[in-house]
Structure formats: structure tokens, C-alpha cells
Amino acid sequence: MSPNPFVATQLRQLIYYNLDNDLVPNALFLAGRLHGQEPRNPDAAHLLALCNLRLGRLKTAYDYSKEKAWRGQHLGCVYVFAQTCLGLETYQEGIQALERARGLWAGRNYWNKHSEISRRHLPDAAAVNCLLGKLWKASGEVKKAVVCYVEALKLNPFMWDAFLDLCDTGAEVRTSNLFRLTPEMQSYMLHAAAAASHGAAESHPLRAPTVANRSVSHAATPGHDPFNPSTRNGADPGLNFGGSNLFSRLNEGVEVFNEAETPIANLGPYEDNSVGDTGGIPALAAPRAPIRKKNLQSFSADSGMRIPKMKPLPVDSRSKGGSEGPEVSELSQPIGQINHKRTVSGQVSQASGSTRQDPNATTRRSVRLQNANTASKPTRPDSKMSSSSNRDPELKEMREIRKTVRATGVRSRTGTTSTVARVVSGDRKPTEMTDTNTRDIRDSRGSRTTTSTVVNAPQSKAHPNDGAREIEALQILLDLLSKIGAGYFHLSRYQCAEALRAFETVPMQQRETPWVLVQMAKANYEGQRYSEAEEMFRRVKKMSPSRMEDMEIYSTVLWHMRKETELAYLAHELIEADRLCPEAWCSIGNSFSLQREHDSAVKCFKRATQLDPKFAYGYTLQGHEHVANEEYDKALYAYRCAISAEHRHYNGWYGLGKVYEKMGKYDIAEKHYKAAAQINPTNAVLIVRIGVVLEKMKKTQAALAQFTHACDLDPRSALSRFKKAHALMKLRRLNEALAELEVLKDLAPDEANVHFSLGKVYKMLKDKGSAIRHFTIALNLDPKAAQYIKETMETLDDDDDDDDDAYDDDHNDI
Known part of the structure; x- marks a missing residue:
């Protein structure tokens, strides 16, 4: 017995259902059944690998997707495989797989093709470029990563993740150039708006079923794919005019009417294929098909009435296809003939039992529509026709549809009458009209103007400027992203x-x-x-x-502010929320560090890096605690791990410089400080440390330049002004040093070192009274340094200019 192909179809539908509802274990089980049903199908392998990836089982997803990914047979397998390579740190394998399958994803663009009822479970070029950039960045190829990120943003400016990574690489970015409408987006939205304004009337006479009915029918259809629907009905405005599923979703259930001169022929609720996976912007609808003359003749014969000859209709070029051909000849029907004939909709129905009628009887509405240029004559209703139409409900429904066509018809060039060609439909079932519209049409049979007004009322819902409004909405979003992106870009630098x-x-x-x-x-x-x-x-x-994100920075802020209680409370709050969060362990470590329990702090920071080996800031804080314990070798290892995890982590470079400075290797310390300052050129502390090591290498003039630059960066920095004043004192520029110290006295009036330095300057200026006064203030502020201050006071008459006093700046750790 041959296998039933619908089994695999049903399994796929169930897998998509469970993935959509985040029931990944269910989806994984069903994906296993599908893979067993079709072991050689790459789509089955993709779904099985995707479910394992969603569950965090990277190695299993890697194994299931590897074979198809290396062969480049299935884009989904390649994409899942590359994602697992990113997590498993086998970056080159993922890069090679994506590059090998470039022909599968290059040129794809699924922007604006995702909605609540439509999915694309395969990536497009923007998504693949973003993943490729992550792989290149992780492997250390920053320049190649930048190229991929830029390409992703060109294809889709809403790819925010690519923008963040691009900024983190240190690349120069102009947000105004990145976050702007692409030409493809503008063209797409304008075409969609044109479709909304010109295609609604063509789908209105024979509308698709309601949303509820469609959902029921799709649920029962074996081949229905909620991620990438294979069928969409013919009345879908997004389908008829090349629009996306999002466009269809926004316009479903809204009655819109077209203003084109000729309705589309053969427009019915037949289902058609959705937009394929070729990417790009969908094309507009095909030209309107001309009306077939045989349909007109069969309809006239079926109507059971004599049709008078009609004059040619004056039409313009847009409706030329529907008016070509000779005039319609007069047709007759034998009396009493009852045959099975097809109606306009294609259904079999009984012909009318009576055909003879009064010459003055009312002609059919379709004939009057085609004979719109002739003058209307007052007529009387024919009782036989009324009874016949009542006995034929299908014919009656078709008449109602024709009334709608007449009401929504386009004016002729003079604007006084309607010239509407016949709608030739292949629909197997006449579309139901709303009760309100049907009642309004029936009540207005005697008034042509009233009917047109009533039916055209919903036309106001399709605003002619919808395309411009859509573009305006996109521009608002892009402006918002540009402003936020500009802030993040400046912050990254x-x-x-x-x-x-x-x-x-x-x-x-x-x-x-x-x-x-x-x-x-x-x-x-x-x-x-x-x-x-x-x-x-x-x-x-x-x-x-x-x-939890960025809470380690919050804990460091509290550490700098010496708020032990708030920091301890934050640490307990975070650890209770998630014990496996590295940010929580960093907060606990900072709390121990503030209490000078450095060993306990080191344990907490190690735990944070165990939970996240790429957590650079955890390594940096760990290194700071090792420096406090004078464990310089361990500190060097911790700082190097931080730089390895994130190359642009300037805190790690600063830590290395500080360790080498304490070890007396000033030239190596200078190199690391400069590397940190190159990443963060606006940090005054980094510039001060460069000046300090230069000063220790007896390069006082170069050190003064660094201190001056630090003061320019942060005029409120007491450390910068203090070091600048000391450099000026060494260079014997005493008046400048005194001016800096006077400013510093206002910034830090209770700092003993400031008053001690002022005393030394006044001593060098031979102002003994002022020198004694400031030495005394320093002695009162710092009694622990009483012996050193008294020794300096005793040498007021000496010319000793030794100013090797220390300034405690340990609290300036980054």
C-alpha cells in the first residue's frame, strides 16, 4: 500500500501550529514523526533541527541540519546550522555553509510579508546577512562583519540587531543614512495603495468568504501552511495587485469599490498561489481580460427575453478590450422550451418557461447597462418575468449582482451615464451580499442615482492617499529609530x-x-x-x-556612591529573581567589595563568568579585586579574559595598564592606557593615568599636556586639576599651579591633600603665613598624616621642593 501523502502535510500543519503557540516539545515530537515519515526530505530535517534549536539543544540541532546544510539543499537547514555554529563557537563552519548556499538567499526580501495570519519560516537576505555578520564578528573578522551588517540594513532598515552590533564594532555610522525608506519600500507601498484604490470594486461583486469561513476551511485543508500559505483566494486585494499578506490582512472584511472603467473578467473566489519565495517586490496585476462574446450570447439565451439591438458604446482606451467586436444581434427563444443551461456563474439552472413578452416590456438591466448612451424609456413590469425569476433563485441572485455592478459602474466621459461591461465570472457559488446593501438596492430600483449613492457609501473607507499615509507612517517609525540609534551610536563611542x-x-x-x-x-x-x-x-x-539586563552597571553606580544598604538590597532582589543570572552575581560581588571582603567578591565574580563565559565586565570586576589583594598575576589573567570576550572593552585595557603601573612597567602601562583611551577618548580618568605614567617616566611636559586635556574633558574632575597643579609645580609655574589649586579648593574643600599642596605652593612663593594656615587646615582634616605635615612645616625656611606626596585615588577605579 502506497503511503498517504496527506500524512506528511498534516504533520507539517501540526508542527507549525505548535511552534506558533510556543509548544516546542509538542512540535519536536511531531517533527520526529515527520522525519521518520520522510527521512530524506530536507524540510523534515529542517523542522526537526529548528525544534531542537528552540529548546536550546544546539548540538542536536547541529547534527540534524549538518548534512543538508553542507550540501546547500535547503535554506532552512543552512540557517539553523549557522545558528548552532554561532552558539557552539564553530564560526567558520557556519560561515562556509551560508556562503555555499548564497544562491538560495541572495535577493530574497520578505519585508512586510509577515502578519498575524502569515509567516515566512525561511529567512531572507537581510536576516542571513545579520547572522553572517555575527559569525564574522565572533571569529574576529570585524571588517567583514561590518560589511554584512551594512548590507542587512540596506535591505531592511528595521534590522535593529544588526545596527547595535554595527555600533559595537566601533564603525563610523550615520544614522540618517541607515534609517530611511529604501526605493523598494516606497515603490511597494505606492503599488499597494494603487491596488487598494483601483482593485476593490473588481473584487466586491464576487467577494471572498468571510474571515471566519476562511479560517474554518483552512483548518480543514490538509495542505494549509500557516507560515507560508500556499493558497489565497482570488478576491484578496493583496494577491490581485501584488500585495503582501499584511496588506491582505489590513484590507480583509472591508468593502471597497473600484473606479476603473471595466471590471475584471473571471474574478471569483478561486484560490491562487501566494507570493512565492523569490523575494523582491511583487508585480502589479495582469491586464484585464476582454469579455468573451459567447458568454454574452449564452446569457442572453438563458434570460428568456428578446434583447434589442444596441449601438456601439463609446469607451476610452482603458475599457477598449471589453467593447470590441460587432453589435449583438437580436436573439430569440422558442416558446415553452425548458432546457438545462448554464448561467453566467457557470452553474446549471432551468431556463425560463416563458419567452414571449410585450415589445414595451422592461429590458434586462445588463442590456440597459450596455446601452447606457441611449435614452431611458418608461416601461411597465412584466408579470411573467417576475414569476419566472422568483422560481429561479439563482437567476434572481445574479440580477442582484448586476444591480450592484450597475451601481458601482464608472461614469462615461460625459459623467452623466454609466457604461459598464458585463462581469463574466467563473464562480461556482454566487457571493452573498450583506442584508443592508441588498435591502438598499431593492428599495432603490426606481432611482438610479439613489442606488449608486447607497452602494458607493463604503468607498470612503479606501482613502485615495492611503499610499502616502503608509509611507508617512513608515517614515515616522524610521525617524524614531534614527533618534534612538543616534543616541546609541554616540554612547557606543x-x-x-x-x-x-x-x-x-x-x-x-x-x-x-x-x-x-x-x-x-x-x-x-x-x-x-x-x-x-x-x-x-x-x-x-x-x-x-x-x-536583569544592565543591572551590573546599576550596582557599580551604587558602589561608587558608597551606598552599602541600597547595593545589598539590589543584590538580594536580583538573586531572588534569578539565581542563574550573571548580573545578579555581579551585584553581590560589588556588595562584598564595598564592604572590603575581596575574597568573597572574587568568588561571586567567578560565578558570574561561569554562567556567561562572554561576560567581559565580570572578568574586569574580578581583576579589580585581585589588584586590591595585590594578586597581580591573577589580575592580569582576568583582564585578558575580559579583552578576549570583548575586544572593545576599554575597562580591561585600563586594568592591564594599572597592573603594569603597579609593577613598575610604566612603558607597557602607557601602551595599555592609550589603547583604552583610543576606545574611550572622553574618559578623563584614562587620560590622567597616561599623564601619571609619563610623569613617573620623568616626562613632565608630556604629562602636563595629558592633565590639561583631562581638565578640558571634565572641568569638574578634582583628580585632573590636582595632577595638573602638581605638574605645574614641578615645572616651577607656581602662579598657574596656585590658580588651579584655588579652583580645586572650591571643588573639594574638605580634601586634606588640596590644602597641603596649597601650603607647599605658598612655601615655594615664600608666603609663610598662608603656608602655615593651609598646613594647619590639612592637619585638622587628616590627623593620621600629622607627622608628615609637621615635618613639612618645620622646613618652611628650607628650599626643599620635594612634592612626592601621594594622592589617594584608588576609588577612581573604572
Whole structure:
């Protein structure tokens, strides 16, 4: 017995159903049955690998998709295989598989083809380029990754993930050039709008079934694919005019009428194939087919009535195909002949039993429509025709449809009469009309103007400027992404002030969201405005109490502000929410570090890096604790792990420089500090450290240049001004040093080192009174340094200019 092919079809439908409803274990079981049913089918292998990937079983998904991916037979298998390679860190295998299958995905574009009722379970070129960029970036090929990300954004400017990764690579980006409508998008939306305005009337006389009926019929159809539907009915405006499933979804159930001069022939609810996987923008509808003359003759014979000769209809070029041919000759029907004949819809029906009629009897509506240029004559109804039509319900329904056609017909060139060609339909069942429209048409048989007005009322729903409004909506979205993207780009380059200004331009309802607030908090943190950063992080926690992302930065902000209670509370709150979250363990480690329990802090940071081996900041914090314990070898290893996890992690480069500085290797420390400053050129602390190592290498003038640059970057930085003042003192530029110290005294009035330095400057200027006064203030502020300060006071009469005093800047760790 041959296998039933519908078994595999039903299994696919069930798999898609479970995947759509996030019932992945069910989908995995059914995918196993499908793979057993069709072991050589690449689609079955793809679904089985996809289900394992959704469940996080990377190695299993890798095994099931590898064979088909290496052969390049199925794009889905290749894409799943590349995703598993990214997770398993076998980057080159994924890159090779995607490049080998380039012919399968190059040129595909599924933008605006996803909706609530339509899916595309295969990727397009933008998605593949984004994944390819991630693989190149992970393998260290940053330039190739940038090329892939840019290509993805060119195809789809809404590919936000590609933009974030592009910024993280350090590439120079102009957001205004990235987030803009592509020519394909503009063309697509204009064509869709044209389809909405010109194609609705052609689908209205024979509309598709209602949404509810379609959903029921699709559910019972074996071959229905909810991700990529293989069938869409002929009245679908998105199908008739090359639109997407989203366009169809937006327009289904809305009665729209066309203003074209000739209705489309053979327009019925027959199902047609949906837009294929070729990508690109769908083409417009094919030209209208001319009306076949034999249909006109068969309809006249079936009507059981004599049709007078008609004059040729004056039509323009757009309706020329429907008016070609000679005049219709007069037809007759034998009396009493009762035969089975086909109606216009193609159904078999009984012909009318009576054909003889009064010469003055009313002609059929279709004839009057075609004879619209002739003058209307008052007529009387024919009782025989009425009784005959009542006995034939199908003919009656067709008459109602013709009335609708007449009502929605297009004016002639003079605008006074309607010239409508006959709709020749292949529909097997006349489409039902709404009760309201039918009642209005029946009540207005005596008034041609009233009928047209009533039926055309829903036409206002299809606005002629819908295309422009769609483009305007897309432009609004792209402008929003451009503003947010500009802020993130500046933040990725540590241009904190520019980032905050960019985020301030975001609309209020979007700015007051957790993601934007977190970016603004990070910008304040990088700018060492810890109070503002804390306030924003507090608002984020109020909006999203379970948020874990970026909470390690929040804990570091609290560490800098020395808020032990708040930091401990945050750590407990995060660990209770998710014990397997690395950010939670970082918060606990910061809490121990603030209490100077460095060993416990190291354990917490190690746990964080175990949970996420790519968590660069966890390695950096671990290195800081090793430096506090003077375990420099372990600190070097931790900082190197941080740089390996993220090459642009400037904190790791700073940590390496600090370790080498403490080890006395100033030249190596300078190189690492400069590498950190190249990544983050706006951080005043990094510039100060470069100046410090230069000063220790006796390069005072170069050090002064670095200190001056640090003061320009952050005029509020007390450390920068203090180091600048000391460099000026070494260069004997005492008045400049005194001016810097006076400014520093206002910034840090309770700092003992500031007053001690002022005393030394006044000592060098031979101002003993001022020197004694500032030495005394320093002695009161720091009694622990009383012996050293007293020794300096005793040497007021000496010319000793030794200023090797230390300034405690350990709290300036990044």
C-alpha cells in the first residue's frame, strides 16, 4: 500500500501550529514523526533541527541540519546550522555553509510579508546577512562583519540587531543614512495603495468568504501552511495587485469599490498561489481580460427575453478590450422550451418557461447597462418575468449582482451615464451580499442615482492617499529609530553628552521606556554623573522590577556612591529573581567589595563568568579585586579574559595598564592606557593615568599636556586639576599651579591633600603665613598624616621642593 501523502502535510500543519503557540516539545515530537515519515526530505530535517534549536539543544540541532546544510539543499537547514555554529563557537563552519548556499538567499526580501495570519519560516537576505555578520564578528573578522551588517540594513532598515552590533564594532555610522525608506519600500507601498484604490470594486461583486469561513476551511485543508500559505483566494486585494499578506490582512472584511472603467473578467473566489519565495517586490496585476462574446450570447439565451439591438458604446482606451467586436444581434427563444443551461456563474439552472413578452416590456438591466448612451424609456413590469425569476433563485441572485455592478459602474466621459461591461465570472457559488446593501438596492430600483449613492457609501473607507499615509507612517517609525540609534551610536563611542542630547529628542512616550532610560543612565555613568544615573536606574526598576539586563552597571553606580544598604538590597532582589543570572552575581560581588571582603567578591565574580563565559565586565570586576589583594598575576589573567570576550572593552585595557603601573612597567602601562583611551577618548580618568605614567617616566611636559586635556574633558574632575597643579609645580609655574589649586579648593574643600599642596605652593612663593594656615587646615582634616605635615612645616625656611606626596585615588577605579 502506497503511503498517504496527506500524512506528511498534516504533520507539517501540526508542527507549525505548535511552534506558533510556543509548544516546542509538542512540535519536536511531531517533527520526529515527520522525519521518520520522510527521512530524506530536507524540510523534515529542517523542522526537526529548528525544534531542537528552540529548546536550546544546539548540538542536536547541529547534527540534524549538518548534512543538508553542507550540501546547500535547503535554506532552512543552512540557517539553523549557522545558528548552532554561532552558539557552539564553530564560526567558520557556519560561515562556509551560508556562503555555499548564497544562491538560495541572495535577493530574497520578505519585508512586510509577515502578519498575524502569515509567516515566512525561511529567512531572507537581510536576516542571513545579520547572522553572517555575527559569525564574522565572533571569529574576529570585524571588517567583514561590518560589511554584512551594512548590507542587512540596506535591505531592511528595521534590522535593529544588526545596527547595535554595527555600533559595537566601533564603525563610523550615520544614522540618517541607515534609517530611511529604501526605493523598494516606497515603490511597494505606492503599488499597494494603487491596488487598494483601483482593485476593490473588481473584487466586491464576487467577494471572498468571510474571515471566519476562511479560517474554518483552512483548518480543514490538509495542505494549509500557516507560515507560508500556499493558497489565497482570488478576491484578496493583496494577491490581485501584488500585495503582501499584511496588506491582505489590513484590507480583509472591508468593502471597497473600484473606479476603473471595466471590471475584471473571471474574478471569483478561486484560490491562487501566494507570493512565492523569490523575494523582491511583487508585480502589479495582469491586464484585464476582454469579455468573451459567447458568454454574452449564452446569457442572453438563458434570460428568456428578446434583447434589442444596441449601438456601439463609446469607451476610452482603458475599457477598449471589453467593447470590441460587432453589435449583438437580436436573439430569440422558442416558446415553452425548458432546457438545462448554464448561467453566467457557470452553474446549471432551468431556463425560463416563458419567452414571449410585450415589445414595451422592461429590458434586462445588463442590456440597459450596455446601452447606457441611449435614452431611458418608461416601461411597465412584466408579470411573467417576475414569476419566472422568483422560481429561479439563482437567476434572481445574479440580477442582484448586476444591480450592484450597475451601481458601482464608472461614469462615461460625459459623467452623466454609466457604461459598464458585463462581469463574466467563473464562480461556482454566487457571493452573498450583506442584508443592508441588498435591502438598499431593492428599495432603490426606481432611482438610479439613489442606488449608486447607497452602494458607493463604503468607498470612503479606501482613502485615495492611503499610499502616502503608509509611507508617512513608515517614515515616522524610521525617524524614531534614527533618534534612538543616534543616541546609541554616540554612547557606543562614549560621547556621553551627545548621547544624552540625542535621547532627549526622542518623544516622551518612547523616552520613558526601560530600554531608553537604561541607555541614558549608562551615558550618565560613563560621564561620572552617578546621581543622575542612579535616579534613572531606580525608575527603570520601578517600571520593570524583573529586569536583569544592565543591572551590573546599576550596582557599580551604587558602589561608587558608597551606598552599602541600597547595593545589598539590589543584590538580594536580583538573586531572588534569578539565581542563574550573571548580573545578579555581579551585584553581590560589588556588595562584598564595598564592604572590603575581596575574597568573597572574587568568588561571586567567578560565578558570574561561569554562567556567561562572554561576560567581559565580570572578568574586569574580578581583576579589580585581585589588584586590591595585590594578586597581580591573577589580575592580569582576568583582564585578558575580559579583552578576549570583548575586544572593545576599554575597562580591561585600563586594568592591564594599572597592573603594569603597579609593577613598575610604566612603558607597557602607557601602551595599555592609550589603547583604552583610543576606545574611550572622553574618559578623563584614562587620560590622567597616561599623564601619571609619563610623569613617573620623568616626562613632565608630556604629562602636563595629558592633565590639561583631562581638565578640558571634565572641568569638574578634582583628580585632573590636582595632577595638573602638581605638574605645574614641578615645572616651577607656581602662579598657574596656585590658580588651579584655588579652583580645586572650591571643588573639594574638605580634601586634606588640596590644602597641603596649597601650603607647599605658598612655601615655594615664600608666603609663610598662608603656608602655615593651609598646613594647619590639612592637619585638622587628616590627623593620621600629622607627622608628615609637621615635618613639612618645620622646613618652611628650607628650599626643599620635594612634592612626592601621594594622592589617594584608588576609588577612581573604572
